[in-house]
Each structure stands twice: as C-alpha cells, then as structure tokens.
Amino acid sequence: MALYSEKVMEHFRNPRNVGVIEDADGIGEVGNAKCGDIMKMYLKIEDDIIKDVKFETFGCGSAIASSSMATELIKGKPVSEAMKLTNKAVAEALDGLPDYKMHCSVLAEEAIRSALEDYQKRTGKQIK
Template sequence: MEDWKKLYENPPETGVLFYNETVMDHFRRPRNVGEIPDADGVALVGDPRCGDHIKLYIKVKDDRITELRYKVFGCAAAIATTSILSELAIGRRIEEALEITDDEVIKAAGGIPSGKAHCSLLGVVGLHYAISDYLRKKGEATSGDKR
C-alpha cells in the first residue's frame, strides 16, 4: 500500500500514469453518445484482448460528416477517446475524417496512459469502417444496383 501512495504522489516523469482532467471530463460527460437509426454508415469494432467494443454511426451530407453517434462498452479511456474523436470528426469532409489518427486523438485528449493507447485506436478504426460502410452504400446506390 505504501508503494502505491508514493506512486500516486510522485508519478513518473515520463509518460502519463493517470487520466487528466480532459479525459475525465469526456468520461464523465461523453459527447454525442447514442444511435442514429437512419445512419449512412455503421461500424462495430472491438478489441479481443481487453473486451472493449464500439458501435459507431455517421450521417453524411454533401460529403461531410454532419453527425456521429456511438455506444462504447469498455473502459474510461475508450469512452473518453471516442467522445473526443466524435468532436474531431463532426464537420469534417470524408477525406479529412479518414486522416484522423489515434495520435491526433491522444493529443486532443492531452495524453492517456501508455497502456491505454490501444483504446484511442478503437474509435479511429470504427470511424474508418463507418466511412467505408457509407462509401460502399453510396457506391451501390449510385450504380443503380437495386438488389
């Protein structure tokens, strides 16, 4: 117990050990949570190592993400970084949204513990898959294929 108290009082100088206020704010009050019943793109992604998974929905108008909603079943880092991702993605053109990286999400979060870096990637992968789903549907709709 004594070692834990010392660690908490004097975190290592390199890396982030605990969640900062930005991450805690997004964890406590996640933005854009929910579903979009008539979503243009949907993705379900998960990490079998930790069990986290995300269902992510997007609405697109004029090649721009106008709405992004999600449901996260996972840890505080997964919830917070997906919330941050939603704020980064809404309003971006599809090409710009595809350029969002986990590093950009971590930077916007002000850092996350190194053992939780995979959590930021989960939302980014979900966004990219939802965009892929949107583009696939758009391609089918514009090709005249009415299966």
C-alpha cells in the same frame, strides 16, 4: 484519480454524441468483448460532410473518452478529413493517454474508418 488527464475524465464524465442514429449512412463496429472494448460509430453524411455522428461504447474510461473525443474531431468535417483521423490526434486532443491505454485511441480511429468504409460500400462513393 490521477490515472487520466483532466480532459479524459471530463469526456468520460460528459461524453459527447452518445447514442444511435437510426437512419445512419455508415455504421462501424470494432473491438470485441473478450478484450473488454467495443466501439460502435454511426455517421450521418450529407454532401460529403459529416452532419452528425453518434457512438456507443462498452469499455473502460479511456475507451469512452476516446470515442467521445473522436466524434468531436470529425463532426462537421468533410469525410476526406475524417478518413485521415489518427489515433495520435485523438490521444493528443485528450492531453495524452497512459501507454497501456493507447489502444483505446486506436479503436476510436478504427471505428470511424470502419463507419466510413461502410458508407463507401453503401453509396459506392470513394472517399478521397
């Protein structure tokens, strides 16, 4: 299908970091079923580094691919860097998304930020 780039299809077919982290340090869930997309991110953080990240997504092909790519982009990175992840970076790493699917990359950005905010709330730490 030429609807998506090869990269999107590759991440959609073989999503990275799928699943749940039972003892996560931060969890973020964004979107709603009404609009047809929900993303949930689980973070394991040690020494301000994202040691592990997993996701669960209800949504279209680009939502799943965006989740997968976003987890790849932040895994092993300092939390401060993860906090700066933009939807544009996610979309670019996927070799682009159709215009009306850009909101999927926005959701991925928001899901990660939401999980990091949860981590801040739990630990009282401020990510700089």
